Amino acid sequence: MIIERARIKSNCEVAHNIWEMHYEAPNIADSYLGAGQFINILALDDWSHPLRRPMSIASAEDGCISIIYKIFGDVTKILASQKEGETVELMGPLGNTFSNWDNGTYPVLIGGGVGLAPILNLKKECAAKKVDHTMIIGAKSGNEHFIEHEPEENIYLTTDDGTIGDEGTVMEPLKRIIIENKNTYLFACGPEPMLHAVREFALKNNIPAQLSVESYMGCGFGLCQGCVIQRHNYEIRDDSYHQKYSLICLDGPVYEAGDISFG
Amino acid sequence: MKRGILVLADLKITIGSEVFQNPIWVASGTFGYGTEAPELVDVNRLGAIVTKSITRKPREGNPPPRIVETPSGMINSIGLANIGVKKYIQDMLPIYENLTTKIIVNIAGTDVQEYVEIMEMMESVSSVIAGYEINISCPNVKKGGMEFGVDCDMTAKLTEKLRILTERLLIMKLSPNVSDIVSIGLSAENAGADAVSAINTVVGMSIDAESGSSNIFTTYGGLSGPAIKPVGLAMVHKLYNKLSIPIIGMGGIVNTDDVVEYMMAGSTAVQVGTANYRDPGIGEDIIDSLDSFINQTNRKSATDLIGSVRTLS
Numbered sequence: 001m002i003i004e005r006a007r008i009k010s011n012c013e014v015a016h017n018i019w020e021m022h023y024e025a026p027n028i029a030d031s032y033l034g035a036g037q038f039i040n041i042l043a044l045d046d047w048s049h050p051l052r053r054p055m056s057i058a059s060a061e062d063g064c065i066s067i068i069y070k071i072f073g074d075v076t077k078i079l080a081s082q083k084e085g086e087t088v089e090l091m092g093p094l095g096n097t098f099s100n101w102d103n104g105t106y107p108v109l110i111g112g113g114v115g116l117a118p119i120l121n122l123k124k125e126c127a128a129k130k131v132d133h134t135m136i137i138g139a140k141s142g143n144e145h146f147i148e149h150e151p152e153e154n155i156y157l158t159t160d161d162g163t164i165g166d167e168g169t170v171m172e173p174l175k176r177i178i179i180e181n182k183n184t185y186l187f188a189c190g191p192e193p194m195l196h197a198v199r200e201f202a203l204k205n206n207i208p209a210q211l212s213v214e215s216y217m218g219c220g221f222g223l224c225q226g227c228v229i230q231r232h233n234y235e236i237r238d239d240s241y242h243q244k245y246s247l248i249c250l251d252g253p254v255y256e257a258g259d260i261s262f263g
Numbered sequence: 264m265k266r267g268i269l270v271l272a273d274l275k276i277t278i279g280s281e282v283f284q285n286p287i288w289v290a291s292g293t294f295g296y297g298t299e300a301p302e303l304v305d306v307n308r309l310g311a312i313v314t315k316s317i318t319r320k321p322r323e324g325n326p327p328p329r330i331v332e333t334p335s336g337m338i339n340s341i342g343l344a345n346i347g348v349k350k351y352i353q354d355m356l357p358i359y360e361n362l363t364t365k366i367i368v369n370i371a372g373t374d375v376q377e378y379v380e381i382m383e384m385m386e387s388v389s390s391v392i393a394g395y396e397i398n399i400s401c402p403n404v405k406k407g408g409m410e411f412g413v414d415c416d417m418t419a420k421l422t423e424k425l426r427i428l429t430e431r432l433l434i435m436k437l438s439p440n441v442s443d444i445v446s447i448g449l450s451a452e453n454a455g456a457d458a459v460s461a462i463n464t465v466v467g468m469s470i471d472a473e474s475g476s477s478n479i480f481t482t483y484g485g486l487s488g489p490a491i492k493p494v495g496l497a498m499v500h501k502l503y504n505k506l507s508i509p510i511i512g513m514g515g516i517v518n519t520d521d522v523v524e525y526m527m528a529g530s531t532a533v534q535v536g537t538a539n540y541r542d543p544g545i546g547e548d549i550i551d552s553l554d555s556f557i558n559q560t561n562r563k564s565a566t567d568l569i570g571s572v573r574t575l576s
Contacts, residue, residue: 001302003542042541047489047517050537051332218330218337219540223295225341226330241321241346 001221002027006090008082009064016143017071018114019080026063028092035122036189036212036254039065039092040220043078052091053079054217056189056253058117059124060093068117094220095253098122098187098210105185105208107133108177110170110198112190113144118212119189120147134177138170138194171197178207188212192262199257209257215248222250232261272557273564274550276310276531278509279432279457281393283310283365283532286565287522287550290513290536291316291369291396291436292341296355297362300543307363308547310532313460314355316371316398319380321347331469331478336490336515337537338467340481343371348381356390365393367434375421382428394432397425400440400463412438412463415450422454434511437461439491439498448502448510460511460534461502462495488537489515496528503529503570517545519552526568 006025014020028039040052053075055067071080082088098118101107107126111119116137126133134154139145142163149157149165156173157165166172170190178184186209188198195211202209218224228245229252236244246252246260274285288311289297297312306312324344331338346354351368359366368385372378382395399421400412411417418435426433435451437444439462448459464485469478495514502510512530516522517538525533538545557565 001300003303003544048335049332050335050337050488050517050541051330052541216328216330216332218339219543221543222299223293223543224330224339224540225324225344226339228324228327228329228344230326236323238323239320239347240323241344241350242323244323245327245344 001091001094002031003089003091004028005087008084008086008088010084011080011082013080014068015146016141018068018144018146019071020058020066020068021079021082022064022066023088023090024063025065025090028090029060029063029065032057032060032065032093034097035118035125036097037093037095038220038253039067039090040094040217041067041079042089042091043075045089049075049078051218052220054094054215054220054249056115056117056121056212057093058121060121068114068120070114091220094249096251098212098254101126101133101185101187102129102131105183106181107131108174108181108184108186109133109135110138110174110186110188110190110194111135112138112170112188112194115188115190115194115212115214117189119187122187134181136170136173136177138190169197170194171201174198174201178205185209186257189214196262199262202257210254211257211260212254213248213252213260215253217249220249222247229255229260232259272554272562274554274557275564276566278511278531279394281365281432285310285550285553286526286530286532287546287553288313288367288511288532288534289539289546290534291398293536293539294543296351297366298355298358303542304544304547308550309364311365311367311393313367313369313396313534314351315345316343316369317345317348317351317381318343318371319348319377321345321350326480328478328480329484331484333467333469333486333488334490336486336488338469338479338484338486339464340479340484342481348384352384352388356388356392359391366391367394367396367432368392369396369398369436371398375424378421379424379428382425386429392431394434394457395425395429396434396436396460397421398436398463400436400438412447413441415446418447419450419454422451422456426455432457434458434460436463437498437502438463439494439514440466444498445501445505448506452506452508456508458509458511458531459502459506460513462491462498462514465491465494487515489517491515492521496524499525499530500528500572516549519549519556522549522553523556523568526565527570527572529570529572531566531569
């Protein structure tokens with residue numbers, strides 16, 4: 001884990017309300033282990049917003065890392081206002097990575113909303129290792145997509161309103177892909193309802209799946225105990241520690257679908 | 264991250280029979296067990312580490328969401344998630360043998376018997392710990408310590424029971440969520456406490472206007488960070504005016520000015536809390552700049568600051 005003052009290399013809106021920021025952060029980029037890991041960003045040096053914001057790493061190469069973020073609150077507005085050449089303090093790389101995507105299975109990469117950041121990253125890693133795969137990205141509307149719907153390239157987009165790609169959620173193309181391919185392994189990141197649906201589908205159909213979950217975090221490295229998710233285990237007791245609840249910052253953010261449960 | 268190691272001014276402070284190398288401690292629950300971020304902090308430079316509250320049995324803590332940011336602060340409701348006293352003795356005490364900083368063990372319980380049992384277990388083994396901070400004021404646990412922290416008689420009774428069990432430092436951690444913190448502090452002092460620490464978090468609530476939901480599972484949580492600094496300063500100053508034992512001040516400390524203000528209000532030592540989440544090395548930075556402050560203001564030692572505020576009325 002490193003704290004590094006990083007220079008903003010670029011910061012642009014790539015789709016409606018969706019932004020991509022590149023940082024020059026050679027030390028964090030050097031320590032980066034793979035898709036799924038995140039950085040914890042200090043948006044402002046003052047104490048108006050005391051907590052850092054965790055963001056999944058969307059790429060890490062040549063001493064640079066990138067994030068993809070959606071504007072939905074004060075801090076993401078601050079991020080969007082930051083200009084090339086400014087510096088911000090980053091902590092990272094934190095968390096674990098997607099795994100076993102290169103062990104002979106057929107990875108199906110599923111991203112929803114800004115949860116596509118680690119999914120795009122994993123796609124690059126698959127391409128670099130020449131691992132055949134499919135990617136499905138869901139959004140509410142076409143203006144939130146910044147990549148093309150290219151079924152012939154195994155890239156499927158979905159939108160809730162049908163303006164681009166398949167109308168509906170990522171589950172529709174996922175069901176088709178599962179039928180058409182053998183030995184699939186699902187890798188998903190996105191809003192909780194999407195992860196919940198992917199998890200249910202995977203468990204019901206006995207398909208292995210890894211989910212990258214999002215959470216508010218106080219620190220990102222185990223001090224505050226703030227970012228927990230319940231483990232899927234019915235024998236756990238309350239007079240235990242770290243059996244019922246897992247710390248997303250240290251144990252995650254990537255979990256096997258069967259190991260956790262939502263709400 | 265490389266940090267300075269040169270300390271010139273006299274930063275030493277004394278509480279009871281213990282001399283601390285400086286007044287900068289880290290607060291319970293904000294620094295884990297002191298071993299979580301070795302690459303970012305040299306813990307041996309700290310005045311003391313107050314370790315995360317331990318209870319008789321391990322605790323899983325509260326369901327999520329447990330934390331939310333608020334203006335210049337945060338609300339937490341962790342629910343005393345901890346490894347329990349047995350594991351603390353087994354796993355943590357041997358690690359502390361190798362540290363030169365002082366370790367203060369924070370203890371929490373739901374009744375007098377639980378506090379007593381924990382302290383008996385701690386005192387039954389040989390260890391290097393310097394003392395205990397007694398959490399009588401956690402707002403986030405049902406049947407939690409709050410009833411002790413809001414009641415003078417209960418505070419006195421608990422302090423007396425624990426005083427008998429240890430010759431180590433006994434520090435009672437006071438809640439700000441009371442009508443009169445001074446009377447609670449006096450109860451602790453009269454019952455034999457070596458010091459009081461103040462303040463624990465302030466009960467707070469956060470609501471998401473869009474969804475209409477509370478942002479914390481337990482509805483209410485503990486507000487910390489710079490937002491509560493004025494509350495902490497006032498309570499420390501009130502305690503300083505009436506108590507004879509040292510006060511360990513905390514609540515929103517993020518830099519050296521905050522430390523100086525807390526000491527001027529009457530703190531002998533201070534605890535850095537929420538700021539550790541952002542940078543666990545912040546205590547070290549503060550030690551270095553406190554050293555500069557003492558030198559530049561021609562003071563002989565950090566203790567010259569204690570209670571030195573000039574009030575205007």
